Amino acid sequence: MTDSEYKLYIDDVIRRVEEARLKVSEHHIVKIIAVSKYSQVEDIEHLYRIGQRAFGENKVQDLREKAKTLEDFPIEWHFIGNLQKNKINNLLTIDPSLFQALDSLELAQELQKKLLAKDMTLDALLQINSAKEESKHGVMPEDALEIYKQIQKECPNIKLKGLMSIGAHTDDKEIVRKSFETTHKLYEQLEAATICSMGMSGDFELAIECGSNMVRLGSIMFNK
Ligand SMILES: *Cc1c(COP(=O)(O)O)cnc(C)c1O
Numbered sequence: 001m002t003d004s005e006y007k008l009y010i011d012d013v014i015r016r017v018e019e020a021r022l023k024v025s026e027h028h029i030v031k032i033i034a035v036s037k038y039s040q041v042e043d044i045e046h047l048y049r050i051g052q053r054a055f056g057e058n059k060v061q062d063l064r065e066k067a068k069t070l071e072d073f074p075i076e077w078h079f080i081g082n083l084q085k086n087k088i089n090n091l092l093t094i095d096p097s098l099f100q101a102l103d104s105l106e107l108a109q110e111l112q113k114k115l116l117a118k119d120m121t122l123d124a125l126l127q128i129n130s131a132k133e134e135s136k137h138g139v140m141p142e143d144a145l146e147i148y149k150q151i152q153k154e155c156p157n158i159k160l161k162g163l164m165s166i167g168a169h170t171d172d173k174e175i176v177r178k179s180f181e182t183t184h185k186l187y188e189q190l191e192a193a194t195i196c197s198m199g200m201s202g203d204f205e206l207a208i209e210c211g212s213n214m215v216r217l218g219s220i221m222f223n224k
Pocket residue numbers: 035037058080081166199200201202216217218219220
């Protein structure tokens with residue numbers, strides 16, 4: 001696709017996000033994170049040229065390589081994948097804008113130690129396993145508020161900004177909706193949280209209707 005064809009294609013994705021957010025309210029603003037994990041640097045540049053600035057990766061190594069290659073571009077990088085403890089230092093070297101997948105108190109404590117040693121802070125979202133799926137990371141909904149508070153208290157170098165969740169893995173829309181509602185209800189109970197990150201290529205409109213204000217779009221943004 002040429003730049004202008006691609007722009008028309010992306011305009012259509014943006015129009016869908018617009019329609020979904022306007023169903024909630026005129027004041028409900030939704031940010032799109034382009035998930036580039038299946039894409040090459042050239043694809044990221046292509047999307048950058050038509051205006052996208054926030055990108056997400058789910059492997060520390062990939063994030064490192066892409067961020068390095070594209071270091072002259074003012075890209076806002078998000079890390080959206082599971083973080084192993086032995087990769088914390090590598091992630092901190094990149095200093096991403098937002099770590100979206102903080103999924104346990106233990107990881108937070110480990111991260112806090114490393115952040116303190118480097119005299120850094122890191123913005124993060126607590127990941128919720130809203131449909132309680134074994135295949136997924138994240139804290140259980142019933143434990144989320146307690147863990148969120150505990151991280152805020154014990155880990156001052158982690159700046160929690162809200163919640164992230166992946167919709168239930170099923171074709172049943174009502175179950176997916178419930179999983180988003182579960183996360184959004186928790187989000188509403190947090191003081192001063194500003195980000196509720198839910199919704200991917202296959203379910204972002206539903207996520208926005210349930211209150212998401214950040215969608216992580218991979219395949220649809222890169223037309224894959
Ligand atoms: C891959 C991924 C996405 C994007 O998935 P698509 O279905 O391609 O939009 C969003 N969030 C997370 C956590 C991911 O791993």
